[in-house]
Amino acid sequence: MRGQANDPTRLGSSPIAEAGQAVRLSLSETHALCAKAARGAGFDWGHAEAAGHAAQWLAARALPGCEILLQRLQGNAVPPRAPGLTQDPDALLCPVHLGTTLTDHAGLPELTDQTTLDLGHVAVPGLLLPFLAITAQQGARALRCCADDGTCVAFHADGTPEGDAAFPALCALARAQIHMTFLPERRPGSQPQSPERELPLVPQHIWRALDILALRSTVPSSARSVSGAGSEGSDND
C-alpha cells in the first residue's frame, strides 16, 4: 500500500488525498480495508468479516465507518458471554462481537422472549447499527436502542431504519450504556430507499492507521510463491 508513483504494489485502497487530507473510499475498498484491519488487530476471520460489513454499511449511509472501527480496534473491549449478559457488568463490550451475538440470537428465546434488554456498556456503539438492522429483520421485530445520553435509534421489523437522524450522534459516542426495546410494529412494509449519498471522506491518518493494521494480516512473499506466478519474464512476444 506504499510505493512510488506508478509502482502498482497496491491491490487495496489508495491513500491519495482528494479533499484536503482525506480520501474517499468505495464501499468495496472500505469493506476490504476494514476486514483486513480487524483481522490484523486480532479478530477471528468471522468477526473480521463482520467488522468489514459494519464499516461498509455505515459508509453507505455517509457515516464514519472507518473512523469508529479504528477507534474500536485501538481500544479495549471484550466479547459478550450472551446477549445482555456479560461476565463483568463493568466490562466494556465490543460492538462487533455484541452485534453478531444479537443477530445470531435474533430467533432464539434470549431475544424473542424479551421485550427489553440491557445490552451493557458498549464501546463505539455506532458500530452496532448494522447489526441492529439485521437483528430486527432476522427476528421480524421492530426495535429501538437508546444510549444513556438519550440518543435513540429504531428499526422496523424488516430491518429498515425508522429515520436515520440519530445515527451520527450514536456514531459520535465513544462508549455508552445501551438499552434495547422490542416494539410492536407500527408501520407495515418497507420505507423507500434513502437517496444515493456521497461516500464519506476518510481522513488520511485514519486510512493509514487501518492500513498498518491490515498489513499485519499479510505475509512477505517468498521467492517460491512468486515463482510460477507469472511475474518474471518479458511481455515482448
Add this chain to the structure above:
Amino acid sequence: MSCEGLNPMPQASAFRRRPDEVMRLARMGCSHPTRLSFLRQLLRRMRAEGWRFDRPVWQIDEKGVGRAVYRAIGPVRTYSLVAFAHDLPPEARSDRVIATAWDATFALFDGTPDAADLDRLAANVPLQEAGRVSPRELSLSRANRSVRLFDHVVERLAEGAQPDAAMLLETGYLMRTTAVYGSGKFGAADRVAIAQRPELSAPFQAEMLSVWLTRAFTVDLVEHLARARGGERAARLAPDLKRGLGVGNSTGLGMAPFLIRHPVLLNNWMLAREEALARVRAQTGVGAAELAGFVAALDDARENAELWTSDHDIQRLRLADLRDGLARITAQVAGDWDQSTPHPWDDLWRWGCKTLPLEGQEALLAAMLEPHGTLIDGLGDCMDADEGTAFAINGAMRVAELRAILRAHYDWALGVDYTAPDQCARFWYVSEDKLEPRLGERHEEPGAERELPLDTGRRAAALWQALQGQPDDRPVAHLLLAAPRHRPAVRRAQIIARHPFAEIRDNLIHAGMLPIDILRCKLAFFGATRFDPRSDRWVRISLFQDAPYPDEMGAGA
C-alpha cells in the same frame, strides 16, 4: 436474482447433474465458454436493443500516442471507453500486474466524458493502481502490445498488404490486458451502484464492455499507425482477419479466491448453466434447426481446438483429450445417435459421460447449449447475486440440522486427515508487497498463521468435529458464542444448504491442487477462449475472438 421460482420447465429437474459431480476441480478445470458466458450475454443484449457505437475523440499522433473515446449508446444510458495510448520503450515491458508501464490504459466512463473528465482521467488512468478514479468510472484497465504481431501488422498494412494469416492465428490478438479492475477498485463505482441497471445486472458486463471496445481500439490503432507510415498506400485490415482477433489477457492467482469468496454468485453461475443443460437434455426431440446449430457448434469447437495450443504439460494432455473427444462426438452424431428416442439429447449426453474424458464431456455441454438459445438464454438473468442476504447467520438452526447439512454437502471434506502433509501442504495468503493472493507451502515457508480462510474443506471438517457430542437441539448461536472460529464454516454451510453449487468440493490446500482449474472455470464463464496456462497458477487467454466489432453490430453479423 435467483433461478428459483423462475423455472418454467420443472420437468428439467430430473435431468440435472448433482453438485458433487459438477463442483470438482478436475471437471471445473475443463470448463468451456457457452452462450450463457458473460461476453455473449453482453453482445446479445446490445444487438437486441439496437445499441449504437461511435468514436467521438481520436487524438492519436503518428507515433501512436494520445487519447481516444469510444461510446456505446444504449436505449437509456451511454458508456464510454476512454483510451490513452502511450509510447512504451521495449525494455519497460513485462508481464502481468507487476508491470509499471503499459502501451495503453483505459477507463470505462459512465456517460459521455467532457473535457474536464478527460483531463482528470488523463492524470490518473495512465498511473493505474497508483492513480485514483471516481464513481463515474466503472472499470480501470491497461494493455500491452503483442509486440511481434503488432509490429508485423502495422508494417504489412503500411505497405498496402495484409499481415500473415498464420501469425495472426497463432497469437490471436494485438494487445493483451494485464488487469481489468471493476467493482469499486481504486475508487471506481461499486457494484451495488450499478447492479440495478438491466444492462449491467449480469456479472462483469462493464468489464466485458470495456474489453470489447478495447478490441476495436487495438485495430484502429494498427490501421492508424499504418496510415501514418504508409500514407495513401496503406491498407485496412481485411474483415476476415480482423474477426479472428480478440483481446488477450494474462491473469493469475488473484482471480482464484474470487470464486471461493463469492459462494452465492458461484452457485448462481453454475446453477444457470446446469439448468440450461438439464433443459436441453429434457427435450423430447431434435429439431432441424437445433441439429444444424449443434453440428455447426461442433465444427467451430473442432476448429478452435486445432488452433488452440499450449506448451503447458497439463493443458497439452487436455487438448489431446479435447480433440479426441470432439472427433468421437462428431462420429457419434453422424453415426449411432438415435434421434427418435424419447429424449435424444439426454441419450447423447449419457453416451458422452460413459465414453468421453472430462474435456470432451464439457465441450459436449457447450455445443449442446449452443442451438438452444430460446430455451436457455433467459437463464442469463439468474446469474447475478445479492450476496448481502447471505451475511447473517441463522443462529436458531439446531446442531442436528447443521450436522445434516455437513453430511449432505461436505462428504468430500469430512473424512480427510488434514494433518497429513499432502492434505494441508498449501496455505493461501495475501502478500505484503503486492497485496495479491498467493499460495504458500505450509511445511517450507513462514506465514501460515496469517492464512486466509480459503481452506474450506478443513474448516468444514473442524466444524464437524466441534459438533461431535453436542446436543442435537443446541442452537448454532450457542456454539458460535463458545467457538467463534467456526463462524465462516457455519455461514458457508448455511449458504450451501440453500445454494448447493456454492462450494468447490475439493481440498483447496492439497499439495496437488491446481489453481488454474479455478481460473479456467471462472474465465469460461467470462467467455474466454484459448486458455493457455504458463504455470499451475497463471494463464493467458483470449476474449472476443470471432465476435463482431461495433460497426458490425447492426449488420446481423
